[in-house]
Amino acid sequence: MSATVGRPEVFIATLVAKDRLDAGDISAACDAVRGTAGAVVDGVACDVRFLCSGEGRSPDDATDVHGSKAPASAGARAALEAALPHLDIIIQREPDRHxxxxxxxxxxxxxxxxxxxxxxxxxxxxxxxxxxxxxxxxxxxxxxxxxxxxxxxxxxxxxxxxxxxxxxxxxxxxxxxxxxxxxxxxxxxxxxxxxxxxxxxxxxxxxxxxxxxxxxxxxxxxxxxxxxxxxxxxxxxxxxxxxxxxxxxxxxxxxxxxxxxxxxxxxxxxxxxxxxxxxxxxxxxxxxxxxxxxxxxxxxxxxxxxxx
Missing domain, CATH: 3.40.50.1000 (HAD superfamily/HAD-like)
Structure with a gap:
């Protein structure tokens, strides 16, 4: 699945594990982005992109999850942190990232x-x-x-x-x-x-x-x-x-x-x-x-x- 990257309504949730992410983490994040499993995030698509840079890093200890609609920040944060309480999660609009x-x-x-x-x-x-x-x-x-x-x-x-x-x-x-x-x-x-x-x-x-x-x-x-x-x-x-x-x-x-x-x-x-x-x-x-x-x-x- 893909998100419409580069448009103002696209948001990014960066998920970071202290050790490593697993398949369950990614699945739970995508469920939250899509608004399932009781989550309140208003997202339609879920586009997972692993971040692999950095000396000494595992290639799967951090990932970006892109959503096709920008949710209210508080709602997105609450939904993803509830689904993944053991991860660090930072959510922002894609155009504002840099x-x-x-x-x-x-x-x-x-x-x-x-x-x-x-x-x-x-x-x-x-x-x-x-x-x-x-x-x-x-x-x-x-x-x-x-x-x-x-x-x-x-x-x-x-x-x-x-x-x-x-x-x-x-x-x-x-x-x-x-x-x-x-x-x-x-x-x-x-x-x-x-x-x-x-x-x-x-x-x-x-x-x-x-x-x-x-x-x-x-x-x-x-x-x-x-x-x-x-x-x-x-x-x-x-x-x-x-x-x-x-x-x-x-x-x-x-x-x-x-x-x-x-x-x-x-x-x-x-x-x-x-x-x-x-x-x-x-x-x-x-x-x-x-x-x-x-x-x-x-x-x-x-x-x-x-x-x-």
Whole structure:
């Protein structure tokens, strides 16, 4: 069976398995696309196309399922996730697939840790700070107040220790380099916007290949942190405004943009983007996003964008 590829009404559901897809997964996806098995997706045709690029990949761990009618995003997502709860699924209109701007969070998105929690470990306060971080990322605390209270606990920490933390604790998220490298090779612009700190974002952005990095500046005096952050801080509104400003500067429509994050302070940019993706995210963030990556790494996003 085939879909009418290239027309605005065509949609793509990219399915990604942590290990591999099987025949049952494909059958269930096609049933959902056709609107059978209780699914609510308004699709008429189902065209399965395996994605085979990427070093070390199985040729059958990801696939595109094309439908001949574009369903409501929420309905399509609900139907396919209900049918295939063990897969990562990203749905989008085919004409929008090749995005031109990517805005990403850093902590727990492009890297595997929360930097402020790791810094707190050096002063014996990781458990206390991690609890505040978790609550802030769930949207239970005011971000600015939570940031200020946590940074205050780091007063007296040396910049040498911050550098040690970067060197020893900060690890890139799986697929981060592959995603950004492929995105830029396809002509896209990638911007890292973090509520964290420039002591980390400058290095992480360079390692991964971002075009620009924006983050908070820790105040340093005599080689030690004062426990303060320079104002204005990078918060949820900053992230949203950066996405909109970058899109305007590039002269692209909002549907050509993509935002990725995990915390409540990422919600405004995720909601504003053409495609908002929650990455191993908090419940509020996942609810606000167009799609969620729950099982795989950032290569899931690369596959969804059709990048080699």
């Amino acid at each position: 995005r031109k701007l990517l805005i990403a969070d850093m902590d727990s998105t492009m890297i595997t840790v929360e930097c402020i929690d790791e810094l707190a470990d050096y002063v014996g306060l990781k458990a206390q700070v991690s609890d505040v971080t978790e609550r802030a990322m769930r949207g239970e605390l005011d971000f600015a107040e939570a940031l200020g209270s946590r940074v205050a606990l780091l007063a007296g920490l040396s910049e040498a220790t911050v550098a040690e933390c970067l060197r020893e604790r900060v690890k890139l998220m799986g697929g981060a380099v592959d995603l950004i490298t492929a995105f830029k090779a396809a002509g896209g612009r990638a911007v890292l916007v973090s509520g964290g700190f420039t002591h980390f974002t400058d290095s992480v952005a360079q390692q991964i290949g971002f075009d620009r990095a924006i983050a908070n500046h820790l105040v340093v005096q005599d080689g030690k942190l004062t426990g303060e952050v320079e104002f204005p801080i990078v918060d949820a509104q900053t992230k949203r405004e950066t996405l909109l400003a970058e899109a305007t500067a590039l002269g692209i429509p909002i549907n050509a943009t993509l935002a990725i994050g995990d915390g409540a302070n990422d919600i405004p940019m995720i909601e504003a983007a053409g495609l908002g993706i929650a990455y191993h995210a908090k419940p509020k963030t996942e609810a606000a996003a167009d799609a969620s990556v729950r099982f795989g790494d950032l290569n899931v996003v690369r596959y969804a964008l059709g990048l080699d």
